[in-house]
Amino acid sequence: MVSLLPQAAKLGEIALNLLFPQRCIECGQEGALICSSCVTLLPRIMPPLCPRCGRPQPSGILCSSCVSWQAEIDGIRSPFRFEGLVRQAIHQLKYGNLRALAAPLARLLNDYVVTKPVPGEVLVPVPLHRKRLRERGYNQSSLLARELGKLANLPVNDNCLIRQRLAPPQARTSTVEERHKNVADAFVTRDQRLRDKQVVLIDDVATSGATLNACATALKAAGAASVWGLTLAREI
Numbered sequence: 001m002v003s004l005l006p007q008a009a010k011l012g013e014i015a016l017n018l019l020f021p022q023r024c025i026e027c028g029q030e031g032a033l034i035c036s037s038c039v040t041l042l043p044r045i046m047p048p049l050c051p052r053c054g055r056p057q058p059s060g061i062l063c064s065s066c067v068s069w070q071a072e073i074d075g076i077r078s079p080f081r082f083e084g085l086v087r088q089a090i091h092q093l094k095y096g097n098l099r100a101l102a103a104p105l106a107r108l109l110n111d112y113v114v115t116k117p118v119p120g121e122v123l124v125p126v127p128l129h130r131k132r133l134r135e136r137g138y139n140q141s142s143l144l145a146r147e148l149g150k151l152a153n154l155p156v157n158d159n160c161l162i163r164q165r166l167a168p169p170q171a172r173t174s175t176v177e178e179r180h181k182n183v184a185d186a187f188v189t190r191d192q193r194l195r196d197k198q199v200v201l202i203d204d205v206a207t208s209g210a211t212l213n214a215c216a217t218a219l220k221a222a223g224a225a226s227v228w229g230l231t232l233a234r235e236i
Contacts, residue, residue, distance in 0.1 A: 022100070025092060026085045034089065034104050042108075043081040045234070053209055054078055055236060065176075073201075073209060073216040074119075074226050078234035079112035082205050086233045090204050094140045102140070105232055106147030113152065118228045120200030123149050123156045126215055127187070129166040144232065145202040157194065160222075161215060164188050179210040187218040195223030206234040 024035035048060035054076040057063045080086040089105060092098040125141035133139055142158050149156040165186045201215050212229035219227050 025088060025098075025101075032104065033098075033101055034085070034108075038085055039108070041084075042086055043083050045078060045081055045236070049077075051075060054206070054234065071209070071213050071216075072220050072227065073213045074228050076206050076209050076212055076229040076231065076234070077112075077116065077118055078206055078231045079108060080233045082207075082233040082235045090140075090233060093143070094136075094204060097137070099138060099143055102143035102147050106144050106151060109144065109148050109230065109232060110151040113230065118200055118230050119198050119226055120228060120230075121154065121198045122194065123152075123154050123200050123202050124161055124194070124215075124219070125156070125158050126201055126203040126211060127158070127161055127163045129163040131166055141203050144204065148202065154200075160190050160193050161187060161218060162190060176208045176210070179208045180213075183211050183214040185214075187215050189218055189222040192222050194219060196225050199224045199227045201227060201229045203229065203231045204233070206231040 021030045022033050023030050024038055025033055026038045027035060029035045029037070045054070045056060048057055049055065050057040050063040050066055051060070052062060052066040052069070052071060052073075052075050055063060082090070089101055093101040093105065123145045125139060125145040127141075128136070128139045139158075142156075145156045145158065148154070163186055167182045167186055199219055201212055201219075203212060206212060206229060209229065212231075216224075216227035216229070
C-alpha cells in the first residue's frame with residue numbers, strides 16, 4: 001500500500017492539471033507557472049562578482065562595501081536580480097499563497113548551483129518568527145529548501161535554527177546599518193546538530209545580506225564549519 005502512494009499522488013497531480021491547467025504568471029501560456037519562453041528572459045546576475053556578497057563587481061574582487069564588512073557569512077550567491085518576473089514570482093509565493101511556485105523556482109536554483117556550485121552538505125531555510133509563521137501559514141524559504149533538497153539530493157534541517165526575536169520586516173528599514181541592527185541577535189540554534197557541517201542558508205531574496213549574516217553568526221556560534229547563503233534573487 002505504501003509503495004503505491006507516490007504513484008497515486010502523481011496521478012492526482014495529473015488529474016488536477018487536466019482540470020485546472022497551470023498558466024504562466026507572466027504571459028498566461030498554458031502548461032507551467034513559469035513557461036520555458038519566459039525563463040529565458042529572467043534577469044540573470046552575470047559574473048564577475050564580489051566573492052562575498054555576490055553582487056556584480058567588474059574587478060571580481062571584494063566590493064567596497066564588503067571590504068569593511070566584518071561578515072560571518074562566507075558568501076552569498078543568487079542567480080537573478082530582484083526585478084520583473086522574478087519579483088512577481090517571489091511576491092506570489094511569499095504573499096499570494098501560490099505555494100506551487102516553490103517547485104519551479106527551486107528548479108531554477110538547482111540549475112544555477114549545478115553550474116556554479118556552493119559549498120554545502122545541508123540546507124537550512126531562513127526561519128520566520130512563530131508569530132509571522134502563524135499569520136502567513138508557511139515559510140516560503142522552507143518550501144524552496146525542501147524542493148531544492150529533492151533535486152540536489154541534500155538533507156534539509158528546518159528546526160535547528162530559530163528566530164527568537166520578532167522585528168519589523170527588513171523592507172521597512174532604509175539603511176544597511178538599520179538592517180543589521182534590526183536582525184542583530186534575532187537568531188539562535190536549538191542544539192549543535194550542525195556542528196562541523198557545511199551549511200547552505202536558503203532564502204528568497206538578499207538585499208544587504210544582514211539577515212543571512214545574522215543566521216550565519218548563530219550557526220557558527222553552534223559550530224558550523226562554513227555558512228553560505230543561496231537566494232533566488234538579490235537587489236542590486
